[in-house]
Amino acid sequence: MSDPSTTRRDVSADYARAVTSGTGCCGEPVPKGVVARIAGYTDEDFAVLPAEAVVNSFGCGNPLAFSMVQPGQVVLDLGSGAGIDLLLAAKRVGPAGRAIGVDMTDEMIAKANENVAAAGLANVEVRKGIIEDLPVADASVDWVISNCVINLSPEKARVFAEIARVLRPGGTMLVSDIVADDIPPEIAANRHLYSSCLAGAVSEQEYAAGLRAAGLVDVETVDRLVYDTAQLEMFIGSELKDDADGCCGGGGVDPAQACRWAEQLVGKVSSVKVRARKPEKAGA
Numbered sequence: 207m208s209d210p211s212t213t214r215r216d217v218s219a220d221y222a223r224a225v226t227s228g229t230g231c232c233g234e235p236v237p238k239g240v241v242a243r244i245a246g247y248t249d250e251d252f253a254v255l256p257a258e259a260v261v262n263s264f265g266c267g268n269p270l271a272f273s274m275v276q277p278g279q280v281v282l283d284l285g286s287g288a289g290i291d292l293l294l295a296a297k298r299v300g301p302a303g304r305a306i307g308v309d310m311t312d313e314m315i316a317k318a319n320e321n322v323a324a325a326g327l328a329n330v331e332v333r334k335g336i337i338e339d340l341p342v343a344d345a346s347v348d349w350v351i352s353n354c355v356i357n358l359s360p361e362k363a364r365v366f367a368e369i370a371r372v373l374r375p376g377g378t379m380l381v382s383d384i385v386a387d388d389i390p391p392e393i394a395a396n397r398h399l400y401s402s403c404l405a406g407a408v409s410e411q412e413y414a415a416g417l418r419a420a421g422l423v424d425v426e427t428v429d430r431l432v433y434d435t436a437q438l439e440m441f442i443g444s445e446l447k448d449d450a451d452g453c454c455g456g457g458g459v460d461p462a463q464a465c466r467w468a469e470q471l472v473g474k475v476s477s478v479k480v481r482a483r484k485p486e487k488a489g490a
């Protein structure tokens with residue numbers, strides 16, 4: 207495993223390529239539009255979003271569907287990407303509230319800002335930064351949401367500590383993310399499968415323990431989708447197919463490997479929605 211800065215740089219490069227590519231050939235971590243198929247947004251959600259926010263969504267769920275965000279509140283979206291959840295949050299909190307996104311990838315921030323302008327929203331802001339060191343004041347947000355991002359962090363304990371720092375007392379975190387058990391070493395070592403949200407995933411137990419260690423309470427998984435073979439092949443095969451087709455300059459990757467890996471991973475990889483709360487009083 208490379209050092210955390212190198213891992214972040216590689217992940218950012220992959221997402222920069224993904225958001226600037228058309229239908230995508232190389233460097234597309236997850237096929238564009240995968241969210242629309244399996245993530246759980248409604249037609250009503252899609253109807254109010256700019257098409258570019260939907261097409262460039264790379265999440266694994268719909269965290270807001272499980273939240274009770276109210277008008278006037280402040281929502282922080284970690285790894286806000288092209289802005290799909292950020293825009294939905296901004297609509298939920300209304301003009302009296304605020305939606306703040308943080309992302310490290312310039313190209314994603316540019317796309318999010320285009321989408322904010324297209325949606326005509328004035329209560330949204332995207333800040334450049336890393337989720338391990340959030341450019342957000344202490345105890346300043348009501349909600350932390352995130353969609354398929356924390357698995358990509360090489361320093362998850364730092365992310366959990368930052369969530370606990372920025373939430374106001376009594377505030378809630380609701381994230382959609384990938385968790386996994388017993389990832390085979392060859393998958394865990396694959397850089398592209400890291401960017402594809404598989405190789406960096408930790409177990410649900412480790413995830414919950416990390417949140418509790420950061421001081422959050424009432425940690426629970428409120429929804430779970432265990433990926434089947436076809437869904438896993440979609441994640442894995444997106445990279446291998448590109449190489450096998452030769453559009454990344456070859457590389458000799460065996461596409462059958464995608465099927466083998468998917469079969470090995472069945473039952474071990476899930477998309478989860480995890481909720482946690484910051485206590486009203488420290489140590490409560």
Ligand SMILES: C[S@@+](CC[C@H](N)C(=O)[O-])C[C@H]1O[C@@H](n2cnc3c(N)ncnc32)[C@H](O)[C@@H]1O
Pocket residue numbers: 214217218221262263264265266284285286287288289290291308309310311314335336337338352353354355358359403
């Ligand atoms: C899988 S995409 C998800 C984007 C968005 N949440 C969505 O649902 O479409 C991951 C996003 O997180 C950003 N990201 C990954 N690791 C990050 C980190 N450590 N700090 C800040 N942003 C990060 C990437 O730049 C990318 O935009």
